[in-house]
Amino acid sequence: MMRTRPLKVALLGCGVVGSEVTRIMTTHADDLAARIGAPVELAGIAVRRPDKVREGVPAELITTDATALVKRGDIDVVIEVIGGIEPARTLITTAFEHGASVVSANKALVAADGAALHAAAEAKGADLYYEAAVAGAIPLVRPLRESLAGDKVNRVLGIVNGTTNFILDKMDSTGAGYSEALDEATALGYAEADPTADVEGFDAAAKAAILAGIAFHTRVTIDDVHREGLTEVTAADIASAKRMGCTVKLLAICERAADGASVTARVHPAMIPLTHPLASVREAYNAVFIEADAAGQLMFYGPGAGGSPTASAVLGDLVAVCRNKLSGTTGPGESAYTRLPVSPMGAVITRYHISLDVADKPGVLAQVATIFAEHGVSIDTVRQQGKDGEASLVIVTHRAADAALSSTVVALRELDTVRGVASIMRVEGE
């Protein structure tokens, strides 16, 4: 049954992921051929720096002309592991025009422009697969798009950035502050020299957009995702979470509104109960928790980044795309038929943990409680601590709209007796 003419693969990018893809394609060629039904052959590898030493990467395949590679006309599948918007977007589009299917690990591009890329693929009867774009080796795109295709997903709650989970886990386990934990993450290679994309939540927001689109069969781009990083999270916040039986995680949260007519997608630090399965996700691991009508609660856990795990996801897609090529079909493409609008952050309904620095005198709590009531935010618990004329109020609310909480905070800041709003953190996963 095995076809002998090999399928030809072009690899764009040969960094940590690309060289691991090359290694596995070489060392596991027989297994890949058996699983696909035909051999696969690396036909070319486009890089920016051809002179860099790349162990185990055949020098004769290296080219700096990525455009010429994807235009060759005999390429069956293009694997794109360059990252970023350009030149990746143009190369992928050119690949489709020349008859190739594409496997990409590019979360930024898919989150920014997934609909156009899917349309370009569909116009040419090609596949666009990107399991590696969300949480590395953890199967998420395929389970959401295929395994849960007969179900209705209501919520996706994910730890989808390993750097920030490592930082928060350190803060939680050692009591360290943010800067100290970031330094350790950098020293151990979990954080990049410029950690902005991770700690400001851009990376997680791209993944949230992709997950929300697939989960709710609609279109969500990174611009639709409300984003807050973790740079403001303090050791005091972590300690406060512990007192509540919680820990702090940077979560990507995608929800269908209660009326089913809209969705929201957001990334921000949040307190979650220690009993929640996501609470025990340590170090740089990722995990995504999914709530669906019929399936109930599912969780997918694993390494969210790294050369080998990402290569595993890329190669799983490669096998699928090659099989589709051989049978002359394509896999499930974009499913965005619900066309559900994305509501702004103000429409999100959740709970809040708020720390206020207040004057230590009678009547302050009554004043504060009145402000909450006036804005329709119901208080669940209050803890009051005072010393030396200063006091703090730690308030946990019932579920309320984010817009109502925001206007409550504006009003609280105007009270003479409120010296400052020390922190506001959402409480999720209950």
Added chain:
Amino acid sequence: MMRTRPLKVALLGCGVVGSEVTRIMTTHADDLAARIGAPVELAGIAVRRPDKVREGVPAELITTDATALVKRGDIDVVIEVIGGIEPARTLITTAFEHGASVVSANKALVAADGAALHAAAEAKGADLYYEAAVAGAIPLVRPLRESLAGDKVNRVLGIVNGTTNFILDKMDSTGAGYSEALDEATALGYAEADPTADVEGFDAAAKAAILAGIAFHTRVTIDDVHREGLTEVTAADIASAKRMGCTVKLLAICERAADGASVTARVHPAMIPLTHPLASVREAYNAVFIEADAAGQLMFYGPGAGGSPTASAVLGDLVAVCRNKLSGTTGPGESAYTRLPVSPMGAVITRYHISLDVADKPGVLAQVATIFAEHGVSIDTVRQQGKDGEASLVIVTHRAADAALSSTVVALRELDTVRGVASIMRVEGE
């Protein structure tokens, strides 16, 4: 793009799962049609007891003649949720002969006869999907077969039976004995009136066979799976596990041998460290932990049984099979090209926790240690407790072959100073 002629589906069995499949196909018809690209229509429902009241199940679709239903000739997909070997096997085979693809939730049948069923499907260009056969709603078949198709899976470690996990979780959290915990499971509906299939590990063994076959691209049947139930697990074993920082779980374990030339599959109670992700799987939840060369450690968690979760998995398969029908192709079928032999239990290498009742006199430990050494089983730790002329030895070994441990135990029983072997439990997940 939507085809208007509906795909016709025959449902075999309308118990807890079947009626939930019917409900979702009715209430979510528009979503299913959008995701498939054509409407799907329930063309008939075969049951044994036609007079039973089934809320929301259209009476005009009910038939007692399952054979006639699968032979109609206009059926695109047969959903089999009867369970058991016959008549399910004959009905599925007949369905293939008449041009239908099959979605099944039947672990017993797939574990006993999967290869023949796959061959029958392939001969007719039909699909055989059975995501629901392993761990209910948790996507496992598809991630193993597709997401990890470019990787090499080395080990699968799973809690795949909710009843036994509920019982062990109760024993762990309350100190209850096995009988008491089983009674509670029965009272709460987690255990059936005859709990044999669950507590003796037959259900888990079927799932282990299916998982091993898919993970290692070979053939494993339920007869290849070493099976021990949990009826012998005592409150003392659980307490002993706790002292080691462990808990006891009934695990399905599928492993590739270190030399890669064979595989093993087994089901038995085992101690696992509390730090292992499987240790925190509580109540009747299931979870499967997978170790792969490139992906590293992955875990999939969720409800392993129940009408709705199982229906979710069935319908995910239905969408995939219908899409394949429309595009005139089939999904990935059986992949058993490695033809790896299944080694017997004696070849398994793991660690052991052994409790011995011994005479409380000098030299016993030396005698016991000699027996271990003579059989090539290296001791990691020993804890000795004595009172009133009786003593116990709790021994944890280094990794050793199961056959070596078995012969050690035979020799220990022959020692005059060993009054009895109170328990032997394997230690996994380290």
